[in-house]
Amino acid sequence: MEEADDHSGEDHGHHLPAVEDWPKGFGEASWWPFITAIGAAGFYIGASLYVIATQTDLLGIAVGPAVFVASAFLFLAGLYGWVYHAFVAAYWEGDGHGRGLRFAMVLFLGSEVATFGAGFIYYFFVRTGAWENLPELVESGNVLSSLVIVNTIILVISSVTLHYAHIALHKNDRQKFIRLLAATLLLGVVFIGGQALEYYEFIVHEGFTITEGAYGSAFYGLTGLHGLHVSLGAVLLGVVFVRALYGQYDAEHDTSVSTVSMYWHFVDAVWIFLVVVLYAGAIVLG
Structure with a gap:
């Protein structure tokens, strides 16, 4: 690449x-x-x-x-x-063909905006219609738990570490690049684990499942789609990290790093929007 x-x-x-x-x-x-x-x-x-x-x-x-x-x-x-x-x-x-792959990533992210946009449009459409029987988890405000807030902070920090890892690569500071890349990958895995724990808490302890009305299907559909994208991003980061250990990147050869960074920052931004709309928004407008 x-x-x-x-x-x-x-x-x-x-x-x-x-x-x-x-x-x-x-x-x-x-x-x-x-x-x-x-x-x-x-x-x-x-x-x-x-x-x-x-x-x-x-x-x-x-x-x-x-x-x-x-x-x-x-x-x-x-x-x-x-x-x-x-x-x-x-x-x-x-x-x-580095430029072509960067442009291809831009086009791919454009399709991802359309994919998530369709999910959010479904959610907004249901909200403006007959919104019946919000789960107790939402009415009590517990849907926006401390775990969700911590997970959000973790994902935001991972974007910061990846950004500075890319900067370190351009400065030919290979050790700093690898350390920050490893930190990003670790934070991404922790986020995925946090989301799995959140699902466990909601399903097992709160009884909140995908069958819990329109909100349940929207919640698990959108957060599940995002979790799938974060998992994909973690795999890509893992590939980049292994290649970095073999010394395959420098300031002139960083196409993989830049395209994966674009993808990771995108899923970070989507999560923030998701938290505002699906978690906090459900409580405020519920």
Whole structure:
């Protein structure tokens, strides 16, 4: 994924996990994004099947979770192939298309704005209509817990550490770059763990599930979508971190770092908006 360097023509034992020309006649293409998309869609299919199973006798209660777990493996496999194809292989082959990949990330984030926008429009549409039986968790104000506030602070700090890691790379301070990158990755993993803990507290202790009316579906749909994106960002940060340990970045070769930074700052901004609208907004307007 880096600009042209002196690795051209060398065989480092790294090969694309997907064919370079598939389907035939369409030039270089990759089917890994489609595998990843199918896995991501499976998350929502699994959640929907679980909801159906709780309301009817058409499906066993275990079908939805089984589809969800299978989709997770499919998603991770597709993500690995996609990341390797687009990010890692280009470095070893010396491809010089850094600007194109940065622009591609901008376009991708544009599609992500549309994706989250559709979710928020659904939420706003329901709010302006018949809003019935808000969960007790919301009416008591407990939906905006100290865990949510701490998790928000953690994610904001992770954006700061990643920003300064990128600056350190441009100053050729490799040790500081690696330390701050490691801190960002750790904070991201802690955030994911915090969101999992939040789900556990809400579902097990508060009895607040995805079947809890319109708000429940909106809450888990939007926070789950965001959690999926943070998990994706953590995987990308992990790839960047491992490559950083091998010394594959410098001030002139930082395309991966800049594109992953753009993505990470985006999910950070979405979370802040989500907290304001879905957590605090539900209490104020409830």
